[in-house]
Amino acid sequence: ALDELPDVDLIVAGFPCQPVSTAGQRAGIHDERWIFDDITRLTSRMGTRPLMFVENVPGLLTANGGDAMGRVVHSLADIGYHITWGTLPAAAVGAPHRRTRWWGLAYPADAEGAEWPQQQAVAATVGPAAEPRERHRPDAERFGKWAPAIAQWETTLGRPAPDPVHNGQLNPAFVEHMMGYPAGWVTDTLTNRREALHALGNAVVPQCAAAAFVALEARSRPL
Secondary structure (H helix, E strand, O other): OOOOOOOOOEEEEOOOOOOOOOOOOOOHHHOOOOOHHHHHHHHHOOOOOOEEEEEEOHHHHOHHHHHHHHHHHHHHHOOOEEEEEEEEOHHHHOOOOOOOEEEEEEEEOOOOOOOOOOHHHHHHHHOOOOOOOOOOOOOHHHHHHHHHHHHHHHHHHOOOOOOOEEOOEEOHHHHHHHOOOOOOOOOOOOOOHHHHHHHHHOOOOHHHHHHHHHHHHHHHOOO
16 A cells, blocks of 8 residues: 555556657656656655666657756655666676666755765676676677677677577577676566567666766765
């Protein structure tokens, strides 16, 4: 029940991007899928004051003439939170594609002295491994001009990329690899090709999320 919310230290929310994406109608705060106000409303009813790590597309910054981003800031301010935000592409962590995303870290305005999640633990959990990896060589025969970038990502992940095409169609396992997930993370569960590609298309690169969290946490941490 909504009146029995658990106490947590961190809320992670990738609220729907359709209302603000440049690929859509950009109704923004007037779209029925705009649920950020619901996120803050539920957060305000918790017994704790958790950090909030949120994600969306860069279109959030310009939707409704900037009012969508303003709604995020004011909705958080109404429950006593500040927010630090910025954009970061997946390419910043070595992925062979941009997939730029907006990231925000919201925290209680009275957070001085509060215990914050350890950024090293977050990075170690979902970020690229810190240990040296065997360098992979570019495979121009399979990947053409993108071979050097894919080889760099193979080195980061510590495993070779699957073939990009399977049975004449885009291989979901290849997309899974490009998104930085462990082999089978999505495709072992969603065996239907269309469903797997749909899920991966709406996902984020976890290594990028980790890097964004660490950067925002360092900028926001109370002195």
